Amino acid sequence: MFDNLSNRLDGIVKRLRGKGRLTEADVDEIMKEIRAALLEADVNVTVVRSVCNRIREHAIGATRSQALDPGQQVVKAVNDELVRILGGETLTVQYASKPPTVILMAGLQGSGKTTATGKLALWFKSQGRQPLLVGADLQRPAAVEQLRTLGRQVDVPVYSDPEDPILTAYEGVEEAKRLGRDVVIVDTAGRLSIDAEMMEQVRLISGAVSPDYTFLVIDAMTGQDAVQTAEAFHETLQIDGVILSKLDGDARGGAALSVKEVIGRPIAFASTGEKLDAFEQFHPDRMASRILG
Ligand code: GDP
Secondary structure, eight states: OOHHHHHHHHHHHHHHTTOSSOOHHHHHHHHHHHHHHHHHTTOOHHHHHHHHHHHHHHHHHGGGOSSSOHHHHHHHHHHHHHHHHTTSSOOOOOOOSSSOEEEEEEEOTTSSHHHHHHHHHHHHHHTTOOEEEEEEOOSSTTHHHHHHHHHHHHTOOEEOOTTOHHHHHHHHHHHHHHHTOSEEEEEEOOOSSOOHHHHHHHHHHHHHHOOSEEEEEEEGGGTTHHHHHHHHHHHHSOOOEEEEEOTTSOOOOHHHHHHHHHHOOOEEEEEOSSSTTOEEEOOHHHHHHHHHO
16 A cells, blocks of 8 residues: 555665765655655645654764665664554553453444454454443444344354443443453444534443443545544544554555544554454554555
8 A cells, every 4th residue: 555655765775775875955855755655645744744854854864874874774764753653552452450341432334343343352352351242333223233243253242222322332331240241342323424413422322331442443445534534533532542444455545544643542453354353453563564565
């Protein structure tokens, strides 16, 4: 998804090979290429600006470094900056001292939220936990049934009550306590676009269950809309982390990757396919090396 960035960087490294120091003109040229590659990858304009400023500082610093040649130094500066905008560290889940640990899933309809809920349950199982799924998406008629199917596939119980989403969420946590399940993942309703009623509902659900983590599922294919979606959700809910879905698609991806910079919350997990095990913790350093090829 960032082929152009790595191609352009290869070109820069080749051109700068053997050069002792970078001139101001070299730096200008390099920055022009990096800026163009990031914009082509659909990275948010404001993010591009701040990223480029920081890379420029490091690239100019390269003139003073002896250890690496200037080309390598530029690649290192870009790599470090990518790791930084991607979130730095991998998010470690801190389990509640008094179980269950409650996870709230938020996101637009079609973002891959319900799928990610099932995948997350499987991931928690792989960590030795015993999750319970809660179907509080009563908006989309098939959502609870979809969650039950996922629950069967990953062998995790599903709680839902067709009467009321807020009550369902609350009772779901109580059910987990009764059954001795130590993680509860609450799937909530989304809409095709942000609307006040959906936001109010998810806010009330959040109030009813006091989640330890609120994850926002963002479809990597949605381009710049991803940034606006994240901002809108983050205004209403305290988002703790983003789950980036459909990373297997041919999205340019830059917009979704700008989310961390815009809302200041890390990408926690990446969903990379329709299969339930196509899901992993997000590692900024690995992603940065993948981007740079
Ligand atoms: P929700 O409305 O947000 O709950 O979205 P769903 O979980 O129902 O997902 C919407 C569609 O996207 C479904 O057809 C899923 O199979 C598909 N989907 C979800 N996650 C991924 C993913 O990581 N990669 C791909 N290729 N498809 C996905």
